[in-house]
Amino acid sequence: MNSNKLLIKLSCLAVAICTAQSSFANEPWSQDRQWLLGDWNGQRQQLEQEGYKFTASIMSQGATNLDGGYNDTNTFKNAAQLALGANFDLEKIAGWKDTTANIVITKRDGNALTLEQIKDPRSSALGNSQEIYGRGKIWRLTQAWVKKGFADNTVQFKIGRMGMSDDFNSSQCEFQNLLLCGGQLGKSIGAIWYNWPVGIWGTNIKYQFSPEWTLGVGVYEVNPDNVKTEKDSDGFNLDMDNVKGATIPVELVWRPKLTIFNGLPGEYKVGALYSTAEANDIATTDKVHDGKHSFWLNTQQQLTQKGDDAKRGLYASFNVVVNDKATTAVQSTQQLALWYKGAFDSRPHDSIGFGIANYLVNDRYKDRQIATNTSRGYDEYDAFATDYVPVQRDELNVELNYSYQWSPAVMLRPNLQYIHQPAGVKEVDDAWVAGLSMRVNF
Template sequence: MKLSSINKLTILSLGLSLSQLSLANTPLSQGRQWLLGDWNGERQSLEEKGYKFNLGFQSESATNLDGGYNDDREMLHAYQLTLASLFDFEKIAGWKNTQASVMITKRDGQGLSAERISDPRAAQFSNVQEIYGRGQSWRLTQAWIKSGFLENTLQFKIGRMGLSEDFNASHCEFQNLMLCGGQLGKTVGNIWYNGPVSQWGTNMRYQFLPEWSIAAGIYEMNPENTFEDRGFNLGIDDAEGGLIPVELVWKPKLAMFNGLAGEYKVGAFYATADATDVKSNPQGQIAVAAADRKIHHYKQSVWLNAQQQLTAHENDSKRGLYASANFTWNDKATTTVESSQQLAFWYKGIGDARPNDSIGLGFARFDVNDRVRDRQQYNNDLNNFTAVDYSNPMYNPIQNDELNIELNYSFNWSPAIMLRPNLQYVHQAGGVKQVDDAWVFGLTTRFNF
């Protein structure tokens, strides 16, 4: 006897329910918080007592579909392993509003931007794999303690940390480096160190009104911290000065956006280490060799960050359209990148069936200092080179602006598993007009164990 359509649907629904039930307590369950599970309840129990642990693994793959300095197609992979722990000392020892963090990271792999996209004489300012860089080594990325006073309106933090943990911080919804996190680490990365590099530092943040806060800090400027074999360097003997950031933050819920949350930040830093002029010697003449150029006894930058939720789903306020805009203006006397601009949009919760998935579109641009171009052109003039001599190894590429665009889809299978296929477009990698614009396919995978 043939089954009715209703009976068929009933059996199919029962089969699907049993299948989901069989996966409910497996690493592939959509409700799985960690791939290794809750350790028979011990993990949650430890967190309730103030001990939170996490093991994360992220890979970023990229292949050049078309264009770039070297158009031989290749798929390259970068990896990062993160071992993190967060301690709530209010639960552990009764110290009110006090936390501590220890994080160790390990990076490995290869970077497509360096090997295929950009001219080796003028590297891409961004990177199509944001976790590539700062050496293939183990690093102490965090080791700090933070405590709150005056009903937690005043917070004090001290230890080892990256600068963008607390200043010039931004979202990271993309694989392209310039669209992920704060920008200063990309435009003045020789003195502003983001994770995984850490340095000794301290900062204070004071919330003087419900929507307003101000922060200031001081961090060591120690280039030894960036070396590949110095990931656990704790000494300060090689420090060259101090970096002092200040930032004002406004977190309103504006009526024009139906009361949705936003965050707006303006900041600046002053660095005391010596910095080499990008163009001139002490007499004001163009100098090709860095050793011959003028030394400045400070360096400075200004930034503006904005992030705003624009719309919200009627049944879930976290779903909706988000936007961010980030800008930096750097010291023209000492910095190759004079300014940078970033604009990004992402929509979280594409449909009811995928409330945690998102689609993102971002744009990032670097504007090269015209004083740098003057020096590069002068160097070519000394050798009687013109643009037709670009292929000559002695030619100094003239750097202009660079544009990076990324379109992606973030597939959050569960809190433990995320996949992010993406398509990137790089215009004038390294600011060099002779480098063909590149199309890149990328894939980010992230696992929480």
């Protein structure tokens, strides 16, 4: 799908939505319309009642640089994703108690402003102002799994093709900036931790041993073939011929009921992983480690409630990842986000978001870059030498946005982003970016 054509179509959609004066429930732009294409004369809801749920959506994220960055020539870039899915309640369909199956196919396209304008092209990327970009412009089998519940669903077993942050290190996504959206591990250890849209073979089991506490453990393949992007068939590669090891996450989840914040919902996670795949030392080329590890903390809490509507109010999340210093370029990521749902009575489903997130580069990796430049005769930043390696430190990302929820089917999210030290290179000017996310559920 051509991203420019997709952008034009979505832009026309946005204009139509914003200029509409009135609508009725049976019109495409109705504010209570669940799906843009409707419920198929009631057949869609009937299918869901029978256990068949079908989804189709397009997410588009545009971004333009307002000031700063490596190349401050004003440019607009758009990235997009098409997702097609089906969920099957196998208890309703086949009588298999507490069993569901899911399949999702995705296609990404477009370009990233951060890669082409914001960062020094000689640097490896850290953040991205369009989180939807990445893992190739190909079709992918993103999910194909079965989940079975036991003992009144207090034990759940899942197996198949899936992303790792579907079940571990997961977090909210109320932002367009990469580090402020979703699970954090894939942003810093993407060679062994695969997030959406990549699907890998894996399995996990979760045990809810009390009403507030759940313990989960999983095993997922480490297979470089899963992130190949040369052709569309790479996204449907199901063999395990090139498996290098396994990533094993463990996570403890606490969902307090009445103990804090007047019983408002919250979720607190602490987790760790170990990968059995060999990992190169980050400071030298002649040392290989038997594996690598990471730790994380995810918290999300509703802080206030507006009136009698349980969904309106102030929410906060705080997420931290700490990686193996011996093998990982990004030592740590930290994220703090706030968003308020339903600030205006006339717009109860809209939200205002503000987030700040940071990549902290490993000192051992930075020292290696400095040593490489010294060996090539550079003792300071050179903006033109092709063999100069920009020294990377930390990168700070900030975003302010407004999510305009026209209906359950259509969402627009204009946003303003600030990037300090793009790709961690202090010699690159801080950048201001304007963005617009659009999501349409068909």
